Amino acid sequence: MDKLFKSYEGKIPENLLKDVKDNLPAKVDKAKAEKVLERVYSEYIxxxxxxxxxxxxxxxxxxxxxxxxxxxNTFHYAGVAEMNVTVGLPRLIEILDGRKNISTPMMEIYLNKPYNKGKDIKQIALSIKETKLKDLTHEFSINIAELIIEVALDKKAIDSVGIDINLVGKKIEKALKAYEVKQKDNIITIKSIKEQPLNELYKIKEKLKGVHISGIKDVYQVLPVKRGEEFIIITAGSNLKAAFDNEYVDSNRTTTNNIFEVSNVLGVEAARQSIIDEVFKVIESQGLNIDKRHMMLVADMMCSSGVIKGVTRYGVVSEKASVLAKASFETPIKHIISxxxxxxEDKLNSVVENVxxxxxxxxxxxxxxLQTKIDK
Amino acid sequence: MTEVFVNSRFKGEVDDPHKFVGSIIGERRKGNVPQNVNVYYDETADTVFVDGTKGRVVRPLIVVKDGKLMLTDKHVQQLVKKEIAWEDLLKQGVIEYLDAAEEENAFVAFFEGELTPDHTHMEIHPIALIGLTTSLVPYGNYCHSTKLAIGGKNQKQAVGFYASNFSVRMDMDVNLLQTPQAPLVATIMHEISNYNAHPAGQNIVLAVMGYMGYNIEDAIIINKGSIERGFGRTSYFRPAIAEELRYAGGLTDQICVPDKDIKGYKTEVDYRYLEEEGIIYPEAKVGEGDVIIGKTSPPRFLSSMDEYNLTSNIRRESSVSLKHGERGIVDFVLITENGEGNKLVQVRLRDHRTPEIGDKFTSRHGQKGVVGAIVPQSDMPFTASGITPDIIFSPHGIPSRMTISHLIELVGAKTGALAGRNIDGTTFVAESEIDLRKELRSLGMRDNGTETMYNGHTGKQMHARIYIGNMYYLKLKHMVSNKIHSRARGPIQLLTRQPTEGRAKEGGLRLGEMEKDTFVAHGASLLLKERFDSDKTLVPVCEGCGVIAIYNEFKNKSYCPTCGDNVEINNVEISYAFKLMLDEFKSLGIYPRMMLESKY
Structure with missing residues (x-):
């Protein structure tokens, strides 16, 4: 029997062959098995x-x-502000253009075993959400006489996030270079080591507001959702790399809708699958029915060079071999001049040139x- | 404190906004403040806006004080006697104009009966709410508002009796309905606008039913007998104009029968209708290509060479002739002078248009449709009393569009036709449907407007009772004979050698980018090539330098302008547009080469 299967290797794709092997009844004779394989082969061809x-x-x-x-064009999650998702045609264009900055980056975070049962899910979700300094402060003030920035922390807010108050000072110290940071309970004073104009200080004050304290950077909204038996967290804002480093996060299943992030973290093959999935999501959400193979072809085109290229004049179209084909799509003068x-040389191997x-x-x-060359 | 804005600029504050607004309105009615000033108190923003700027839409309303109209019977009597006019009512503060903002503060009654002490104004007439063309739709309050607007819009496109002096007018592109009728169901606006002096439609008998599938998708069936009796027959007028223009050097155009030796002379047949002055005679039946006004012009360029040239007296042919697909009868010839004193000739053509399949008709309720079939009267369904409908209208046009007014007009006009009177269908104040039904019953008809009908082919009684009655129908100016177009071969553009565009130029129908894609998707590559063959050319290409060579027909030999005639030159079939592109490249200093290899 194994010999029979072996003879079909290379004729039938591997996973198809495995399917046949797995689904064949245990008591089947060789002749019947061969019949099945022959049928599979002809269907495959x-x-x-x-x-x-x-x-x-x-x-x-x-x-x-x-x-x-x-x-x-947009989908809104009930009850959560700022949680809307670009869907429909704008999203489709965004994916196929290969945009680096998509309009609504999102992650679907799956959690590791003990945490996905729903216990403390809100706490976990909040710890994933990015906390910036401005979320934890009463006020920022500049002491003009002494050129000092004073930050008054909000203890309640810090408690609700569940971090040590002294950590805040350390985080600020890390974020700012050439500044002296002192913390006295809930007051943090920041002083420049070198003499600096007030202007500079003001800029630093604005910068301070955005200092990352805890959670996953760029994740500005979280929403725990029950999916099937387990709880997952849907986030607005995406940072796959940081999410994978988080102890709660199941890095095997967590995904993002930002294709470039997938490409950077998991490689271009994953990005290809991500393109297919994201396009399919759009199609499905609109209640349309398009064969997945069409999307696979598009995704292949976008990823075949090893990096993601959008279907634009800078991406896939610029890869075309034919000058005339390139020129007939956007910016003809540029292509003709170059x-x-x-x-x-244009070999006239494709559609547009020949038309x-x-x-x-x-x-x-x-x-x-003709197979044979004819003499003149 | 309430802020006050005058013409959108902050001007100050007042303590009591209501008193302030009231005093301005009071002064306006007295005539101390201009009529076009409007005041509006916005309670939520606690702001008063006073506005006298241009460009606001205002409408007149009757002022109401303490639940009583300012307009009294005395005013009405004086108006009827023409002792006072509209301006006097305005001056007396009986009527005033409100803009959209001030209307917000007003409480406007519709009818006198519903007046309360709270009301500030009353409508002059309920149809003042809607526009002129919209109020020409009868029973408009029983119609979806968007359809009402469409109904009004359609009426503007109707072919009618547009001017009673049409026979001496030289309007461009006009249609004239030969037997127009005043509508059976009219509105007050018909009276006001003197509609009956220039009607645009005809009263016909309409049956709401299917007819062998020829009236699906808004199509209508027309009774051939009705057309023969004059339904929808129109005349189409179009003038042709020629002027004797003057040019530099004392040269002028000349309206005459062109000489045979003139440049661009057509065939003698084309000039056959011209009389001595070079103008066609009235009632001549002309067709495509026939000359209506003969005209010659001086040559375009006068070079010094021509002075010595014996044949310099060559004038150009510039006659006015009928274009492709045009035909008609010469209706009227006018010879006069234009503003500069040059001879001006206008010839008006007339063409008779009987309804044909594809012509557009509409009722007054936005229920437009094209003719799907013209059926002999003998094949039309008939009622027990022997009435055959003029038009059969599909019932599927009603539910989704909700034009109830269409249905009510049908009953109304039926009642009117049987009772021998006109029906008032003015929006909001029309004769009630219940009364119409009662009257219809008293006239011996079923009160819901249905009748038993019989199949026109077999004579069998139909199971369903058919909704049948009279209606006012309009023929719209979109007629197939002005639009029909097809082409197999025809003129091409000089530059690209591709077919011309548009019906007037007998153009081709473009197979566009997306249509091309469908050919490729089917793999019908050779068919695609054939489709795009319209501008194919055979060009000799030099194998040495790759540019287009020259073919000498006398010697039957090709040679290359750069490489001479000792190189291999092969003929290649390409589109002329591509050849043109290569030429344009060359003019830009780009050297495009064609490198040939055997195709097979």
Missing amino acids: ESKVDAGESVGLIAAESIGEQGTQMTL AALLGE MLNQAVPVGTGLPG
């Missing part, structure tokens, strides 16, 4: 895309046509040629 099929255009049409029907300067020249496009019926 059948399901392959034909040569010359315009998969890219079909993907574009499949996503584009449905895209025109999208309504609803082609003229470099003496670029421009009124030649048969090398897809479908335009693809086949």
Whole structure:
């Protein structure tokens, strides 16, 4: 039996072969097993895309046509301010353009075993939320006579976050260089080591407000949600790397909707999957139905170079081999000039160029040629 | 303290805003403050706004004091006798104009019966709420407001009897309904606007039912007999204009029958209708390409060479002729002078337009539709009394659009037609539906407007009772004969050699970017190539330098302007637009080369 399966290796993809192996009844004779495998093989061959099929255009049409029907641009979580999510067409454009700064970064944080049962979930959520100095203070004031900044801490706020009050001073000390930081209970005084104009001091005061004290940086809102049996935390603002370092966080399942973050932390393969998932989420939320393979193709195009490239004139389009194809998409003059300067050659291997020249496009019926060369 | 803003600028404060506002309004009614000044007290913001600026929409209302109208019977009598006019009412403070802001503080009654001491104003007439065209829709208070607006808009596009002196007018592009009728169900606005002197529609019999699927999606069925009796018949007028312009050097255009040796002379047949003066005679039946006004112009450029040229007297042909697809009958010829004293000739063409499939018709309630079929009267369904409808309207147009007024007009006009009187359908104050139904019953009809009908083909009685009655229908100016267009071969643009654009130029129908994509997605590559063959050209390409070579037809030989004739030159089939692009590159100092290899 193993020998039989071995002979199909390379003919049928590995996971398909494994599926057959796992699902085959225990008492099956070799002839029947071979019949099954032969059938699987023929089905597999059948399901392959034909040569010359315009998969890219079909993907574009499949996503584009449905895209025109999208309504609803934002989704709001009930009860939480500032928790709205960009969905629909704007989100789709954002993903496919490969934007580095997306409009609503979010994370879905899964928690490690003992913490995901819902006990102290609010506490955990709050510890994940970023606390800045301004959240913990009554007031910031500048003592003009002595050129000192005084920060009056709010003890109640500090208690609710659950951190040591002396930690605040240390965090400030870390964040500011060339400044002397002294803490006396809930009053922190900051003095410049060097003599500095008042202007500078004012800038430092503004900077102080944003000093990170605890929690995961950039996460400005948290929302514990029950999903299935366990509790997860949905956050507004995303920082995957810092989240993975957190002791509560299950780094195997936690995700973000920021594709570039996924790419940086987990690599480009994960980013590809993330693109597919995020696009699929948009499609699904709009109640549309698009085959996942179209999105896989787009994601492949965006990630094939090893870094994420958006479907823009700076990204995927700039990778095109044809000058004419590049020029027919946005900024033609730029492309023509650079082609003229470099003496670029257009092999006329793709669709747009051949349409421009009124030649048969090398897809479908335009693809086949003669095997033998004919003499002139 | 209440802040006071005058023309949006802060001016000061007052202690008692109500007293302040009241005193301004009082002074305005006395005539001490201009009529166009409005005051508004915003209670939530505790601010008074006084505004006399331009551009605010204001509307007149009757002033009410202590629950009593300022407008008395005496005023009305004086108005009827024309002893006083509108201005006098304004001066006396009987009527005043409110803007949107001051209206916010007003409490306006609709009818005199509902006046209370709290009311400050009353409407002059309820339809003052809506605009002119909108109030031409009967029973407008039984209609969805957006449909009401559409109904008003549609009426503006209706073909009617636009001016009674039409026969001596030279309007561009006008339609004239040949047998217009005054509406059976009219509103007060019809009376005010003297609508019956220039009506735009006809009273017809309408049945609400299906007819073999030819009236799906808002289409209507028209009775051919009705058309033969004059329904929807219109005339289309369009003048052609020619002037004898003067040019530098004492040269002028000349309206005449062009000589045969003139530059650009058409064929003799094209000039066949012209009389001695070079102008066509009235009642001539003309078609595509026929010359209406013969005209010649002096040559465009006068070079010194021409002075010695014996044939210098070549004038240009510049006659006015009918364009592609145009036809008609010459209706009226006018010879006069323009402002500069030059001879001016106008020839008005007339064309008869009977309703055809695709013409647009509408009722007054935004229920527009195109003709789906024209059915012989013998095939139309008929009622027990032998009435055949002029139009069959699909019932599916009613529920989603909620134009109840359409249904009420039908019953109203039916009652009016049977009783031999006009029905008042003015919005808010129309004759009530209940009364109409009672009257309809007394006239021997079913009071809900339905009748038993029989199939026009088989004569079988229909199971359902059909809602049938009279209605005022309008023919809209969008007619197929002005829009129909197709092309197989035709003119091309000079620059790109691609087909021209638009119906007037007999243009092609563009297969656009997205349509192209569908061909590619199907893999129909060769079909796509054929579609885009409209500007294909065969160009000789030099294999040496890669630019386009020159073909000498006399010697049947190609040569390259740079490499001479000792290089291999091959013919390549490309689109002319691409060749043009290469030429443009060359003009920019970019050297585009074509490197050839065997296709197979």
